[in-house]
Amino acid sequence: MEMAELTALLTPEGLRLLDEVGPLESTADVASAVSRLRAAGNSPDLVSAVVGQARLRVRARAKFGDFASGMLFTRAGLEQATRLSVAARHAGRFRDAGLTRIADLGCGIGGDALGFAGLGLDVEACDADEVTAAIAAYNLAPFGDAVSVRHSIAEASDLSQVRGAWLDPARRTAGHTETRRVRPTDYSPNLDWVFGLARTMPTGIKLGPGFERDAIPPEIEAQWISVDGATVELVLWSGALARPGIYRSALVVRGDETHEITSEADADDVETRELGEFVHEPEGAVIRARLIGDVARRLQAGMISDGIAYLTSDAALTSPFVRSFRVREELPFDVKSLAKALRARDIGTLEIKKRGVDIDPAVLRTKLKLSGAASATLIVTRVGERRRALLVDRVD
Structure with missing residues (x-):
């Protein structure tokens, strides 16, 4: 989504049309909606924005459930967003550690901030992309003054009023639709800055599950997460957010059930054996x-x-x-x-x-x-x- 489309959408008329169009489940539904909206005299930017959002809301159900019907997205933002059920677990770490005001540095469309705010935490969020920050502000507006969203880079944030930080460094090229992965040395904010912050305050850092293990700081808890058979992310926890004596963790979510196995270190493999039952x-x-x-x-x-x-x-x-x-x-x-x-x-x-x-x-x-x-x-x-x-x- 480009700024012109977002500007057209964030009007009473644009939001009314989005609600009227409803979910678009198929390409045939999309074609029909485009024809109907164009015939009604709506601008190309508005038609594109409404139809695109209606389609993305259908795809977003897998991550956000019923909340998706009241949210806005970019394609890239949805792909990279944390599932709401997982974000709620992350928020639980901050709450249980007594960290009630946190910074979400690189908030994307606001998926993690939704989890934080949903558990009653105050959130200062920012994103380096103007359109994405505007969408996050829309998605988080129901929480009122408990959440603020700024268009800003993480490194420029004033952290004097927060007690913990959450970071999801950009691991893909900039853009709202088609993007490509970049090397860890090109993450934004860069990992030296991210790991430096983690040494100064309790921090959660979301990374891809294939992140190079040798690059994980030794004092940090590393938690890999699988959801319904898909390995979705690695989260590094520092300070009060890291559990004593735990440096390796596998969190497995299956439907409504959650299971975790933890260890102080990598486990020794077992011996091979003949095929059993x-x-x-x-x-x-x-x-x-x-x-x-x-x-x-x-x-x-x-x-x-x-x-x-x-x-x-x-x-x-x-x-x-x-x-x-x-x-x-x-x-x-x-x-x-x-x-x-x-x-x-x-x-x-x-x-x-x-x-x-x-x-x-x-x-x-x-x-x-x-x-x-x-x-x-x-x-x-x-x-x-x-x-x-x-x-x-x-x-x-």
């Missing part, structure tokens, strides 16, 4: 936090292969930190033989999971030409130099 796929947060060994010991499991994040066991145990599968059998791994075996078992719906092998599941599924009535999961992995294809059924 069950295969377990650790959550991405567990893998990133390098806590697979701790989870494996709880499951009485071993590694299928060195360097491959699949566990196997005979014990009928599972855990919120893994997805568990019961092994039916091992199948030959060449396309012709595999297709024949699946046809013989009447399998037409096949979930394909893989680790340690260079295959494209979508391409493999097309080559298999499945048409049966049954369903199953196929795990393709490697043991040494040998590929293995395991036909399995989900336990959890």
Whole structure:
């Protein structure tokens, strides 16, 4: 969204039209809305803004639920925004630490600030992009004087009145639509400044889950977060926000349930073992936090292969930190033989999971030409130099 579109939208007429248009679920809905709004004589900027926002509100439900229907977005801002359920957990850290007035430095569209304000915290927010800051101000307006939003860079912020800080450094090029990732050395604000701030006051720092582990300051708690199977972020906590004796954490959110495993350090891996009755796929947060060994010991499991994040066991145990599968059998791994075996078992719906092998599941599924009535999961992995294809059924 450009400033001209936002200016057209942030008027009584623009907001009324947005409410009237309602959610646009499909491209056909978008085309119909564009035609109708243009025929009514609305300006191109207003039509573009209204239709774009109506479409983004549909996409935003996954992160913001019912709140999305009253918010504004940019495409890039929505992609980078924290899920509201996760933002509420972050806010809980500040509240529990007694930090009731915080700075949100690089607030984006205001996703994290919504979580903070929703728990009764006062927030001083800023963003370096003028359009994004204006959208954040709109989204946070219901909280009144408890939240202020400025168009400013993080480094220029007056932090004398806050007791903690939250930062989400920009990890992509500037823009509201198509952006590309940048190297950590090009984050904004730069990481030297961010880590320096974390040494002077309690700070939470949101980063991508693939952030280089060697660049994490040793005195900081690192928490990786997975939500419904997707590893969404890494958060670094300093000062009063960091928990004593915890330096590695994996937080797993599944629907309304939340589970966490913590450690003072990376966990030692367990030994490899022969394929058992069950295969377990650790959550991405567990893998990133390098806590697979701790989870494996709880499951009485071993590694299928060195360097491959699949566990196997005979014990009928599972855990919120893994997805568990019961092994039916091992199948030959060449396309012709595999297709024949699946046809013989009447399998037409096949979930394909893989680790340690260079295959494209979508391409493999097309080559298999499945048409049966049954369903199953196929795990393709490697043991040494040998590929293995395991036909399995989900336990959890």
